[in-house]
Amino acid sequence: MELSNGVRYQAFAPLRNSINAVYRTVISIGTSTIVATKRTSPLIVVAASTLGLGAIFFRRWVSKKRAENKVVFCKCKSRLNDKVVVITGATSGIGYQVALMSAQQQATVIFGARDPENGRAIAEQIRRKSSNRRVHCLYLDLTDFQSCKRFCDKVREMEPVIDFLVNNAGVLNQTPARTKDGFEKTWQTNFLSCIIITENLLGSVGVGVSEHAGIIFVSSATRLMVNPSDVANVEQMRDVPEITTFEEGIGHYALTKMALWMYAAYTAYSRKNRKDIFVASVDPGSVWTGLFRDSWKDLSGLYTRLMCMLCLRTPAEGAQTIMHCMNCPKIRNGVLLKDCQEIGFLPEDAIELSPEFVSKSYKLISKYLPADCKAVDEIKISPDLSFEESPENETKVTCY
Numbered sequence: 001m002e003l004s005n006g007v008r009y010q011a012f013a014p015l016r017n018s019i020n021a022v023y024r025t026v027i028s029i030g031t032s033t034i035v036a037t038k039r040t041s042p043l044i045v046v047a048a049s050t051l052g053l054g055a056i057f058f059r060r061w062v063s064k065k066r067a068e069n070k071v072v073f074c075k076c077k078s079r080l081n082d083k084v085v086v087i088t089g090a091t092s093g094i095g096y097q098v099a100l101m102s103a104q105q106q107a108t109v110i111f112g113a114r115d116p117e118n119g120r121a122i123a124e125q126i127r128r129k130s131s132n133r134r135v136h137c138l139y140l141d142l143t144d145f146q147s148c149k150r151f152c153d154k155v156r157e158m159e160p161v162i163d164f165l166v167n168n169a170g171v172l173n174q175t176p177a178r179t180k181d182g183f184e185k186t187w188q189t190n191f192l193s194c195i196i197i198t199e200n201l202l203g204s205v206g207v208g209v210s211e212h213a214g215i216i217f218v219s220s221a222t223r224l225m226v227n228p229s230d231v232a233n234v235e236q237m238r239d240v241p242e243i244t245t246f247e248e249g250i251g252h253y254a255l256t257k258m259a260l261w262m263y264a265a266y267t268a269y270s271r272k273n274r275k276d277i278f279v280a281s282v283d284p285g286s287v288w289t290g291l292f293r294d295s296w297k298d299l300s301g302l303y304t305r306l307m308c309m310l311c312l313r314t315p316a317e318g319a320q321t322i323m324h325c326m327n328c329p330k331i332r333n334g335v336l337l338k339d340c341q342e343i344g345f346l347p348e349d350a351i352e353l354s355p356e357f358v359s360k361s362y363k364l365i366s367k368y369l370p371a372d373c374k375a376v377d378e379i380k381i382s383p384d385l386s387f388e389e390s391p392e393n394e395t396k397v398t399c400y
Helices: 005-037 042-068 093-104 116-130 145-158 185-204 221-225 234-238 246-270 299-311 320-327 348-364
Strands: 084-087 108-113 135-139 164-167 213-218 277-282 336-338 341-344
Touching (some): 093 108, 093 116, 108 116, 145 185, 164 185, 164 320, 185 246, 185 348, 213 246, 213 320, 246 277, 246 348, 320 336
Parallel strands (some): 084 108, 084 164, 108 135, 213 277, 277 336
Antiparallel strands (some): 336 341
């Protein structure tokens, strides 16, 4: 996606506005104080100068921190004209930006929302911003398996052929609770419902599409906090753990992201009869989104919350690699991408565990899966998947 100055400006707008507001306010206070007193008292001059210098150094410090979390923008020249993009978790954050950017590229966009009224308002907002009327919101509650199944039925009814399915929805640090389906809420939202949606829409993705099409799973660096063996016991998905700290919440979230990565790779390598689509996982980097709405709310966490708001990527920046997957015709099946480049694939130990793990997961939700959804006994990475190491701090990006 070739970013115009306007789109690039929009991507950085929230962060830039926050920093500039602080900067302008401090400078204004210092200047106004001097003018209002109509004298140049040394104390006032020193105070105003200190405020001004503090604002300047703060601005530079934030810029330095931002540089450490550098963003790579997709520069692909291709567009999503007339393609069909289905997205989960598009009412805010990264998903919203993917929906907006897809609509701006004149794709047909379908997304789900648990609150129909809010969803319709967001769909209308995207239509207005993109000048594209083909943006649709359907009811979807990821804590309700039946809702996921109905969502898929409605999507297929509206669009028999889907070009891209973006599994983006996820929750973090929610109060642990068991859904009416009998599973822990984070596990059901982040993983089990994702399987139901993927398997029920898989038969529509890329069918009869001459150009590339595929399924994109939004991953997270937290997956590296746990081992593949940690998710092998699928019965833990029914347990409601006691989570009292942010670290415990992140650890629980990490389990669901490792499970999702294993399922994504399994889906990629087990579909030998589907050479017409790719399946990829995307690590969007550290992004400030609504995932953190329930984090660091007490007084002791205010500093952490402020620094994350200022220094993490914006949702528009986090959406870049997802857009790259849809715009770049050279995405290889089964890869993990970050910053618009391939960075690896599922570790060997996870590949060995994934068939049995996925098979057990299927059994938990078999009632909501297609009749022909059967797990295979073994998967292998395609022999053409290899990765060259780049020099440190050098980013290789291939956009088309």
